[in-house]
Amino acid sequence: MYSNPNDFSEYGRYESPYEQTQGPSDYAHPNYYAPNEPSVPSQEQDWQEQHRYNPYNPYSSQTPYQSPQQMEAYRDPTTVSGYTTDVGAEQREAAERGSVHEENKTEGARKRKGLAGIGGIASTIVAFLLKFKGIIFLLKFAPAILSAAVSIGLYSIFLGWPFAVGLVAILFLHEMGHALVMKIKGIPVGGLIFIPMLGAAVTMRHMPQNARDEAQVGIAGPIAGALTASVCLAIAQWLPHAPMSLLYSTPTWLLTIWAPLAYFGFFINLLNLVPVMPFDGGR
Known part of the structure; x- marks a missing residue:
């Protein structure tokens, strides 16, 4: 049989145990097929203690087995938790959801009933005003209310609605100073109207009888405006020393609006005192 010694040379040559001890293979020799004899150490080996298996070391060659002395005794489970299912849990959850739903329905019905009661009271008041000269009352104050709303809307475009409301309130108190002195002097008050971007004015049914009354009516507005601006300034000066709980619970715009309102109030007074x-x- 032809055999090329260079064939499959890259894989190397395997040597059987027989070849390792007896030399090249001789398939006709009876010892070729005999099993290998187990190797026996020439002398007794010293006993070596095996280290405990470490499950956190994946490269350890030690066995994970433990001796019976190292194994813990078996203990029966002390509870059936995890082995059984609470068959009534779903029913209890459904009952709780149903009770919460019923409470929400009851609360919603109570709120709707309260709103209906408020609406009924408001309707009664409106009917009362319409029956007893309510139309005259509304017509008398409608120009002031509408002009104030228009002024707040225009001012809020440039200054924001908080400052716009405060500005209109200062103008209102200023004009109320004039109206109060008119009542004291017996001068009929015509009405109040706000003029957007210009201010406000209170009208008189007829002029005062003398210059003294006219001067007192004229100075009453700046006095009322000065008192209003002083209150705003006092609040602005007090807020830095206010309790922290009050400062944290108050909106930022309500904390920062008082100083600008005080400045505006004093400025309006100076402008109105121009002779x-x-x-x-x-006047």
Whole structure:
């Protein structure tokens, strides 16, 4: 049989145990097929203690088995938790959801009933006003209310609605100073109207009888405005020393609006004291 010794040379040559001890293979020799004799150490080996298996070391060659002395005794389970299912849990959850739903329905019905009661009271008041000269009352104050709403809307475009409301409130108190002195002097008050971007004005049914009354009516507005601006300034000066709980619970715009309102109130007073008509100083 032809055999090329260079064939499959890259895989190397395997040597059987027989070849390792007896030399090249001789398939006709009876010892070739005999099993290998187990190797026996020439002398007794020293006993070596095996280290405990470490499950956290994946490269350890030690066996994970433990001796019976190292194994813990078996203990029966002390509870059936995890082995059984609470068949009534779903029913209890459904009952709880149903009770919560019923409570929400009851609360919603109570709120709707309260709103209906408020609506009924408001309707009664409106009917009462319409029956007893309510139309005259509304017509008398409608120009002031509408003009104030228009002024707040225009001011809020440039200054924001909090400052716009405060500004209109200062103008209102300023004009109320004039109206109060008119009532004291017996001068009929015509009405109040806000003029967007210009201010406000309170009208008189007829002019005062003398210059003294006219001067007192004219100075009453700046006095009321000065008192209002002083209150705003006092609040602005007090807020830095207010309790922290109050500062944290109050909106930011309500904390920062008082100083600008005080400045505006004092500025309006100075402007109205200019001794030129139609300002208050011209009276």
